[in-house]
Amino acid sequence: MRAPSGYQLAARYRLVQPVGRGGMGTVWRARDELLDRDVAVKEVRLPLVLDEELRAELCARTEREGRATAMVAHPSVITVYDVVTEDDRPWIVMELLKAQSLEELVKAQGPQHPVRVAEIGRQVLGALRAVHAKGILHRDVKPSNVLVTDDRAVLTDFGLAALEGDVSITQAGIVLGSAGYIAPERVLGDKASPAADLWSLGATLYTAVEGRGLHGRRTAAAALAALTSGAPIPMDNAGPLAPVLRGLLQIDPAVRLDGVRAALMLARIAAGGTAEEPIAVHRPPVRPPGAAPPPTRKPPHRGQHRAENRPPAPQVLPHEPHPTGAYTAVPIPAQRRRPAEGSHRKPATYEVPIGPLTRSFWNLVRIVLPRRFWPRKFRK
Numbered sequence: 001m002r003a004p005s006g007y008q009l010a011a012r013y014r015l016v017q018p019v020g021r022g023g024m025g026t027v028w029r030a031r032d033e034l035l036d037r038d039v040a041v042k043e044v045r046l047p048l049v050l051d052e053e054l055r056a057e058l059c060a061r062t063e064r065e066g067r068a069t070a071m072v073a074h075p076s077v078i079t080v081y082d083v084v085t086e087d088d089r090p091w092i093v094m095e096l097l098k099a100q101s102l103e104e105l106v107k108a109q110g111p112q113h114p115v116r117v118a119e120i121g122r123q124v125l126g127a128l129r130a131v132h133a134k135g136i137l138h139r140d141v142k143p144s145n146v147l148v149t150d151d152r153a154v155l156t157d158f159g160l161a162a163l164e165g166d167v168s169i170t171q172a173g174i175v176l177g178s179a180g181y182i183a184p185e186r187v188l189g190d191k192a193s194p195a196a197d198l199w200s201l202g203a204t205l206y207t208a209v210e211g212r213g214l215h216g217r218r219t220a221a222a223a224l225a226a227l228t229s230g231a232p233i234p235m236d237n238a239g240p241l242a243p244v245l246r247g248l249l250q251i252d253p254a255v256r257l258d259g260v261r262a263a264l265m266l267a268r269i270a271a272g273g274t275a276e277e278p279i280a281v282h283r284p285p286v287r288p289p290g291a292a293p294p295p296t297r298k299p300p301h302r303g304q305h306r307a308e309n310r311p312p313a314p315q316v317l318p319h320e321p322h323p324t325g326a327y328t329a330v331p332i333p334a335q336r337r338r339p340a341e342g343s344h345r346k347p348a349t350y351e352v353p354i355g356p357l358t359r360s361f362w363n364l365v366r367i368v369l370p371r372r373f374w375p376r377k378f379r380k
């Protein structure tokens with residue numbers, strides 16, 4: 001039974017309005033009345049026929065998965081705020097996104113551009129690699145679990161597939177909603193693995209770029225039969241994404257594209273290139289042996305001990321005293337100046353040449369007047 005609007009969960013989260021519905025329950029926009037902010041609450045629906053013990057076990061498992069997901073801080077991993085067991089079922093409190101799921105996006109807009117899909121894939125793969133590094137598996141990567149906002153793609157519903165795929169739940173009559181996205185080896189009975197999550201990512205990106213599910217089959221078994229038939233995977237729209245999709249959708253997990261290489265290929269395509277082309281990396285030019293080192297951020301100071309690093313400075317004439325007693329500024333040769341050097345200094349003063357008549361006049365003034373009455377520049 002679905003909770004009514006206005007229901008208060010854990011004496012704290014007020015359910016306001018359903019924002020979406022999926023195979024396992026309803027997602028609500030809710031108000032966290034303690035922290036005074038909007039949140040999303042996923043109300044997990046469990047089949048009524050489950051016995052007490054199994055129900056408690058599933059609630060405990062959801063709490064465990066919620067705790068594990070909350071350990072991972074990544075912009076493309078949904079932020080889980082809280083997991084609550086109430087009314088005999090698990091509830092997951094998470095960040096509320098202004099988003100459409102990839103499934104809704106494809107339904108509304110049709111096939112997406114390969115460059116956009118590559119960017120979504122790059123981000124979702126980043127989320128998967130982050131959780132895999134902590135030993136967490138998603139188990140249910142599919143278009144409805146990828147939420148797309150204006151500026152990011154976020155993977156949600158971590159660990160819920162552990163419930164969804166549970167034998168007892170399946171026996172209780174729940175139909176798997178993600179049949180076309182389960183890796184072939186899992187259909188054949190293998191356990192979940194990072195490689196299986198990558199296959200599901202491939203199938204998700206395939207749907208996004210082609211606008212239809214892999215082989216258009218409705219069940220995992222039918223999709224698997226089509227894949228193992230040896231026929232090439234039909235791609236009309238994938239363009240530069242085709243090698244990534246083929247690599248991720250390899251039946252044999254041992255030869256499947258790994259996360260590192262897939263990330264590199266997706267990044268290249270998202271940047272407008274092709275999957276295989278090397279990314280242009282800016283490297284400083286190689287210096288011939290013996291050449292001066294490249295300039296560092298801090299310009300070398302002009303101390304004596306650095307002099308050997310510099311090319312020999314041209315001979316500079318010593319400052320010559322002016323006949324009037326003033327010094328003539330000798331310009332510093334350009335090679336010895338740093339680019340910004342001198343801009344903070346007082347500009348050098350240059351003497352205007354004076355004629356012999358003026359000079360004799362000033363010599364006379366010097367003899368007649370006591371020194372303290374001389375013009376200041378003659379006193380130096």
Ligand SMILES: Nc1ncnc2c1ncn2[C@@H]1O[C@H](COP(=O)(O)OP(=O)(O)O)[C@@H](O)[C@H]1O
Nearest residue numbers: 019020021022023024027040095096097101144
């Ligand atoms: N954190 C969230 N913020 C906003 N909308 C969400 C959030 N989580 C899920 N939704 C919406 O709720 C819908 C149903 O989600 P869900 O119950 O997980 O469906 P499914 O079982 O198909 O994955 C999603 O398609 C999405 O539009």
Ligand SMILES: [Mg+2]
Nearest residue numbers: 022144145157
């Ligand atoms: Mg979901």
